[in-house]
Amino acid sequence: MYSPNFYSFVDRAKSDENGFIEFHNAYVSSKMTNSDLYFVLNRYGLDEEQKDFHIKISPSKTIQPKDKQVGELLEQRLSFEKNIPKAITLNDNIKPNIKVNAIEYIPQEYNHNSFNSPSEHHLIESITLQAHYVLKDSHKKNIQGDEQSLLKESIQRHKHKxxxxxxxxxxxxxxxxxxxxxxxxxxxxxSKRFKELENIKGEIVNIPFKEEWENKQIRFFAYLWRANRDVGWNYEYTIEKLRMELNHLTESAYAIFAKEFIRIPQLREEYQKTIKQISNEILAIVDEEKDKSKKFELAKQYSKEAYLLRNQVLNDIRDKSSEFARALAKSEKPILPSFESLIARKMQQNNFMGKFENLSLEQKTKVYRDIIDSSKNTRKSVNNKMIYYKVFGRTFAIATIAYVSYDIYYSDDRLKTAREHTNIIGFGLLGSSVGMAMAVDTCDINPICYAGFALLGSLVGSSVGNLINNATDTILKKYGYE
Structure with a gap:
């Protein structure tokens, strides 16, 4: 059952052996006016995203004010046309006037509504990708009306293919x-090397990982007719697995730096994506308003909200970081600018002279809008450093993995060697975390100080790991399991 009042399907039900159907959630507008409900058959492979098409071929019932007052409607008869399957087939056979022009990776662990992430997984089990579309060049020549409206309508009609x-x-x-x-x-x-993902279709898909992809590079393609070699998204399974299992694969001293310098760019990217989304959504609301007075009020209200949300996101991201990463971030920007200083800065950038209160309505609106727009910007100097952090992190990780792998491979007792490295790594990382936690009062926002405490804690933790290894060996020898 589809309700245009809510732009969504509001209930689902199956008919009994006599053809009777009972719906319990027939949601319509609370206003005492007529409301329509459409009844869509889903046994022909209908895609819920094609609502505009479904309501053209499905029977409907008009819910009148008197029906809303009673709260129920009984013994209604629906007539489904015989040509519904044929109409669906004809619609699906229409050649799309759009093509895929980009593929975007969607992080699964991030929740945009709460600014929090659930606990990280130790293994990547699947990946979520989204296709983006443009109108085909051959169709752009004959456009009548708004191009963006046509694109949106075309995507809605064809993306399920x-x-x-x-x-x-x-x-x-x-x-x-x-x-x-x-x-x-x-x-x-x-090509024999090209593999189609069976039963995986649509604009946004979740792709389960295959064992054969381990230690390989994969390029994913999305297409409506034929795959384009220039429109794809690359994924290297080993690197992603390394990032998710870092605590289990690296030696003590390098592990903490590998972990930190890989995690910091991840959080930076998460921060950039979130504030950009917030800014764009708010700007869209402000720019849609045509009345100058209302636009000013919206810009004024949302500029403050954008400023507060940006700072909230920044603080939430920092809360997910380690003490070392937080100190590094605060050393780059120890004090966040005030809202009033942003107003002064935007006035200066626009060459608006005098006091803010004396500006015209349009000028004030421009200042507030610029604050919203700039809330998605991040410092380029910090962004450039993320490249080096990634290099440092992967270098530390690869060096440690190479050493551990070499040691295990050439060991006479590989199980024992693997156990020893596991204890050293685990207790070393635990020690570094404890060391950084103890350094909060001493180091303040000095990242070098935190690094020193982390190394000291790592050294102590590794020593504990060695003691446990020795104690384990002694016990095993005592009971004849040498």
Whole structure:
């Protein structure tokens, strides 16, 4: 049952053996006016995202004010046209006038509503991707009306047909060069290396990981007709797995820095994406208002909210960081600018002279709007540092993994060596965390101080791990399990 008042399906039900259907959640507008409800058959593979199309072929019932007062409507008869399956088939056979032009990775662990993340997983089990679309060049020439409206309508009509596929590459294989060769004589989808993801269709999809992808590079493709080698998204399973299992794979001293310098850019990207989304949504609300007075009031209200939300997101992101990362962030920007200082800065940038109270309505609106717009901007100097942090983090991680792997591989007792490294890593990381926690009162916002306490704690933790290793060996020898 579809309710146009709520732009969504409000209830589902199955008919009994006599064809009777009972709905309990027939939600309509509370206003005492007529409201329509549409009854959509889902046995023909209907896609709920195609609401505009479904209501054209489905029977409806008008709920009158008197029905709303009673609160129920009984013994109604619905007539479903015989040509519904044919209409659906004809609609699906219409050639799309859009194409996929980009693929976006959607982090699964982040919740935009609460600014919090659940506990991290130790293994990546799936990945969520979203396709983005544009009108085909051949259709742009004959557009009558607004291009964006046509694009939106076309996406709504055709996005459920989006197919997904992938190609697996070796770790050292040049993806672009290989794709060029594969696409030289035939479309990619006809290549033996191209695999279509069966039963996975639509604009946003969740793709389960396959064991065969481990230690490989994968390029995912989304397409409505044929995959384009230039429209894809690359994923390297090993790096992502490394980031999620870092605490279990790295040696004590390097582990803490590998963990920190990989996590900091992740949180930075999370922060950038969130504040950009908030700013864009608020700007859309302000820009839609045409009345100058109302627009000023909206800009005034939302500029303050954008400022507060940005600071809230920043503080929430910092709360997810370690003491070392927080100190590093605060050393870059120890004091957040006040709202009043932002007003003064925007006046200066716009060459508005005098006091803010004396500005015209349009000028005040411009200042408030600029504050909203700038709330999505981040410092370029800090963003540039994230590149180096990623390099440092992966370098520390790879060096430690290489050492541990080498030690285990050439060991006479691999199980014992693996156990010893596990204890050293685990207690070393625990010690570094305790060390940083103890440094809060001493270090304030000095990241070097926190790094020193982390190393000291890591050293103590590693020593404890060694003691446990020795004690375990002694017990095993005593009972003859040498």
């Amino acid at each position: 989006t197919k997904w596929g992938y190609i697996v590459f070796d770790r050292d294989e040049d993806i672009e060069q290989t794709l060029k060769q594969l696409n030289k004589t035939q479309p990619l989808i006809y």
